[in-house]
Amino acid sequence: MDFTDLYIDGAWRQGARGERFDVINPATEGVLASVASADIEDADLALDAAEQAMRDWAARTPRQRSEVLRKAWELMTARLDDFARLITLENGKARADAMGEAAYAAEFFRWFAEEAVRADGLITTAPASGARIIVQHKPAGLAVLVTPWNYPAAMGTRKIAPALAAGCAVIIKPASETPLTMLALMPLLEEAGVPPGLVNVLPSKRTGALVDHMLHDPRVRVVSFTGSTAVGRKLLHTAADQVLKPAMELGGNAPLIVFDDADLDVALEGAMLAKMRNLGEACTAANRIYLHEAIAEEFTRRMAEAMGKLKVGDGTDPSVDVGPLVNAETRDKVADFVADAVAKGARLEVGGQAPDGKGFFYMPTVLSNVPETAECVHDEIFGPVAALQTFSDEDDVIQRANDTEYGLVAYVFTGDMKRGLKVCERLDYGMVGLNRGLVSDPAAPFGGTKQSGLGREGGHEGMLEFMETQYISAGW
Structure with a gap:
């Protein structure tokens, strides 16, 4: 039938x-x-x-x-x-x-x-x-x-x-x-x-x-x-x-915070999962990635390398890592976010374009030095674009992370569990991934605060x- x-x-x-x-x-x-x-x-x-x-x-x-x-x-x-x-x-x-x-x-x-x-x-x-x-x-x-x-x-x-x-x-x-x-x-x-x-x-x-x-x-x-x-x-x-x-x-506008004492291997793996799971087309996707200035350069380099190695193509091919976005409107919105960020001073580390040919594809992209005025900081990207920013002060990054109408999920990476739990409690989100890039679980209460x-x-x-x-x- x-x-x-x-x-x-x-x-x-x-x-x-x-x-x-x-x-x-x-x-x-x-x-x-x-x-x-x-x-x-x-x-x-x-x-x-x-x-x-x-x-x-x-x-x-x-x-x-x-x-x-x-x-x-x-x-x-x-x-x-x-x-x-x-x-x-x-x-x-x-x-x-x-x-x-x-x-x-x-x-x-x-x-x-x-x-x-x-x-x-x-x-x-x-x-x-x-x-x-x-x-x-x-x-x-x-x-x-x-x-x-x-x-x-x-x-x-x-x-x-x-x-x-x-x-x-x-x-x-x-x-x-x-x-x-x-x-x-x-x-x-x-x-x-x-x-x-x-x-x-x-x-x-x-x-x-x-x-x-x-x-x-x-x-x-x-x-x-x-x-x-x-x-x-x-x-x-x-x-x-x-x-x-x-x-x-x-909706969501998830912050992902990487402190200077984080295990960068764990943080990178978690950031890739939080950003690229489902091609970034998820309300739980890491939308704003905050890097402590002490580790920002190395983390940016490593994330750009990891994103650049992902294979793009028809998802029915088992060797493909990244399939197409769901429709042309979603792809074009992602492209507009990237163009806006670059025009306002962000640096394109990798990606940044849609390949030629059929399909609603967009290349995995890393943007560094993304300014607060960029549209992607305030709206869901819903695509394979990592928007990186830096911070030096814990109180400041928590304030920036909470400065949104959304409160679905946040991610924190640190080697200090005491610090991590304190930061989690100060984040105004219904869910927090602590040293994890995945929070969804049938056994856990999934949902957010605010809007x-x-x-x-x-x-x-x-x-x-x-x-x-x-x-x-x-x-x-």
Whole structure:
């Protein structure tokens, strides 16, 4: 079967209006597939199906829900190669990156299979009245999930798994650039035992109207979104009309600080991972790299050498390190950031251009002496460009690192653990990597402060985003 239609109530549908849109391979600029585009009528069918399916699913025991999620992990783990290839084809990321994402995506099913049986409550006695306080967690209701293009598998499973563990039904709207991976996941969930209607997938070119309609349906109680802060703000306004429970994982502007006492081998490895994982197309990507002036020259030289050795090409080639950016708009935005920084005094150490030919490629780039006035310091680069700055004072670099509306993740490299932990506590970020360039983990609460979002995904907290706390006052 060709899994390019809408997935509603366990069946494949062409869509009420029969409209379709093309999915483009960013490495070749050719058409990968034509996908059905959902409209309002399709959303209503999905809402009806989800409402019906949730009645039975929420009534199942936690262990029954857990076993289905565990089976989904087993099935996806056995098919990582297939998912990785599809991720590369529609997103562009290199093979190694795609395999990493596929394994990461599958792990959410295993983690939340374990969490499904741990929605612990509380029974205690009120000190003043003597009444019994009973606290329990219940499924919140239907959830609308809106996912981005940079992680076509993981951003979906990171929401689907906790929602199902909590007892909720979901309708997922994948990014128009990369809907194929999420559609391909549906037969696997069927095989794992997910009942019809519990998970519905609505690709669409009319995202705004479609999501707005669903968020105004009284049956929807949760909206979970990963994407830009600008779109997140709009969704929060919409969610306010129905007072929906929001889970928002929004933009970032991650600082990475390398102190003079850092192990430069560890720091370079961490910086390359934090910068180049997923080609820099990640809200967790190191956006501003602050180097202590005592080690700045050596670190810059070594990072430029490492970036210059990366092989650029079609990600389906296992020898390729860096694939294309997802579309022409993203590539051109990255090029504009580089041109702006150089015009304002930054020095180009390596890269700095898009190669000739088809595909949305941009060469891995290192910029040193990047001024504070450069646009890339204040906005997400979302591409393979490392913007290096220097510092000499600890208080100053912490102030500069915190001087942003974003607060998703920061990175600190130092040989002094006491200093490192003190600096981490002073950084206004939801997550900090201390001598590590990777913080994402299904077992950890992923999320930020300030305008980087609300709520957490992963960890125990991720399931509670799809649950409501109920308190019962009793006497016996």
